[in-house]
Amino acid sequence: ERGGKLVSTTTTIRRLGDFVGQAVTVQGWLYNKRSSGKIQFLQVRDGTGLVQCVAVKAEVGEETFATCASLTQESSLRVTGLVRADDRAPGGYELTVQAVEAIQIAEEYPVSLKEHGVDFLLDHRHLWLRVPRQRALLKIRAEVERAVMNFLDGDGFTRVDPPVLTPSSCEDTTELFQTKYFDEEAYLTQSGQLYMEAVAMSLGKVYSLGPAFRAEKSKTRRHLIEFWMVEPEMAFCDHEENLRVQENLIVHVVNHVLEHCEPELHVLERDIDKLRAIQAPFPRMTYDEAITWLQQHDYDIKWGDDFGAPHETALAGQFDRPLFIERYPTAIKAFYMQPDPDRPEVALCADMLAPDGYGEIIGGSQRIHDYNLLKQRFEEHHLPQDTYAWYLDLRKYGSVPHAGFGLGLERTIAWLSGIEHIREAIGFPRMLYRLYP
Numbered sequence: 001e002r003g004g005k006l007v008s009t010t011t012t013i014r015r016l017g018d019f020v021g022q023a024v025t026v027q028g029w030l031y032n033k034r035s036s037g038k039i040q041f042l043q044v045r046d047g048t049g050l051v052q053c054v055a056v057k058a059e060v061g062e063e064t065f066a067t068c069a070s071l072t073q074e075s076s077l078r079v080t081g082l083v084r085a086d087d088r089a090p091g092g093y094e095l096t097v098q099a100v101e102a103i104q105i106a107e108e109y110p111v112s113l114k115e116h117g118v119d120f121l122l123d124h125r126h127l128w129l130r131v132p133r134q135r136a137l138l139k140i141r142a143e144v145e146r147a148v149m150n151f152l153d154g155d156g157f158t159r160v161d162p163p164v165l166t167p168s169s170c171e172d173t174t175e176l177f178q179t180k181y182f183d184e185e186a187y188l189t190q191s192g193q194l195y196m197e198a199v200a201m202s203l204g205k206v207y208s209l210g211p212a213f214r215a216e217k218s219k220t221r222r223h224l225i226e227f228w229m230v231e232p233e234m235a236f237c238d239h240e241e242n243l244r245v246q247e248n249l250i251v252h253v254v255n256h257v258l259e260h261c262e263p264e265l266h267v268l269e270r271d272i273d274k275l276r277a278i279q280a281p282f283p284r285m286t287y288d289e290a291i292t293w294l295q296q297h298d299y300d301i302k303w304g305d306d307f308g309a310p311h312e313t314a315l316a317g318q319f320d321r322p323l324f325i326e327r328y329p330t331a332i333k334a335f336y337m338q339p340d341p342d343r344p345e346v347a348l349c350a351d352m353l354a355p356d357g358y359g360e361i362i363g364g365s366q367r368i369h370d371y372n373l374l375k376q377r378f379e380e381h382h383l384p385q386d387t388y389a390w391y392l393d394l395r396k397y398g399s400v401p402h403a404g405f406g407l408g409l410e411r412t413i414a415w416l417s418g419i420e421h422i423r424e425a426i427g428f429p430r431m432l433y434r435l436y437p
């Protein structure tokens with residue numbers, strides 16, 4: 001005390017270890033509270049961690065003790081106390097309370113600490129985000145984005161932001177969100193790829209990181225209506241090199257998350273050893289081999305069919321690391337994919353399937369760089385030539401072999417975190433018939 005006033009440093013829970021034996025002030029929210037009449041145990045969270053604050057009536061006095069008693073779940077507060085190292089405490093430190101200031105006493109909190117149904121939780125997503133599990137997921141998401149950027153920035157890529165409003169489709173015309181653009185029709189982007197191909201011819205190696213929108217009426221644990229994609233595109237790059245970049249990127253992201261998010265992975269009860277096993281090179285199967293394997297395992301599937309979720313889960317289940325399936329039939333893949341010169345009925349493309357049933361986390365391919373072949377594909381796919389004229393133009397002026405891929409952020413985060421459904425891998429999920437909050 002100095003002149004009757006408590007002197008303390010304001011800090012965060014994460015940094016308490018620097019202040020053992022000293023008085024500090026922490027500002028945050030009341031997560032939980034226990035009381036034994038003469039002692040109250042306040043669990044306070046501040047975004048960086050959780051700390052138990054112990055208020056002893058005989059030490060803090062009647063008034064402070066009453067303030068502690070008035071605090072409800074999620075009340076905002078400032079608490080001042082002495083930092084004590086305690087191995088049994090979550091986080092390793094405890095605060096012996098000296099003073100408490102209630103900033104706002106919360107009304108009865110809807111997301112109480114008991115179990116809730118998922119619809120209730122999604123309706124209260126704005127509050128649900130405060131629990132340790134959701135905090136951990138937001139943190140992991142931020143670190144995955146950071147890892148992706150670190151890897152690509154360090155490997156000579158330049159980040160470029162493609163438009164969100166587009167005049168044409170990239171993947172499949174049935175899944176577009178349509179909107180008015182003055183007197184024209186516009187669509188929310190499904191993928192920035194076509195634009196990234198244009199900038200790759202300016203910068204060589206580029207990537208985007210942003211949202212994609214698909215009006216797919218599929219309600220699965222792997223589909224969102226709005227999701228985020230990382231889309232690298234590389235000039236002078238072939239199919240082989242494309243796969244190498246993908247596996248190196250994934251290994252880097254896994255290592256970064258292991259290094260920076262261990263406490264969060266523990267909150268999520270993720271099997272960390274499984275993540276440590278993720279090393280390059282990743283196993284590969286051709287589409288042909290995958291079909292044969294599925295047939296041998298009694299799946300009713302024939303050459304030319306696309307895989308469903310059960311097929312992907314079974315195929316990836318053979319391995320402890322992601323699996324590439326390459327060279328799908330051209331007929332079931334996008335119009336822009338380069339056919340295999342030795343076997344034009346298959347494309348130089350690959351999907352990366354995550355282990356444990358998380359499905360496709362990356363889709364990529366070498367792109368058609370020949371003007372006439374691309375023009376022919378436009379005709380076969382009945383695509384309007386006028387809206388794609390600029391894309392065809394790229395093949396007229398110094399066209400080069402190039403390749404790229406799209407990494408789905410939420411599926412990657414769901415896999416790394418070991419969560420059941422990708423809706424928790426983004427702050428405010430947009431799902432079929434769910435636009436609120």
Ligand code: 4AD
Binds near residue numbers: 190193229231360411
């Ligand atoms: O395989 P997709 O459709 O590929 C493309 O859009 C390419 N234009 C990308 C490129 O080559 N630049 O999507 C890529 C990835 C998928 O592997 C998946 O991880 C994710 O995006 N994805 C979704 N994630 C959540 N919800 C959805 N509805 C998704 N659709 C695709």
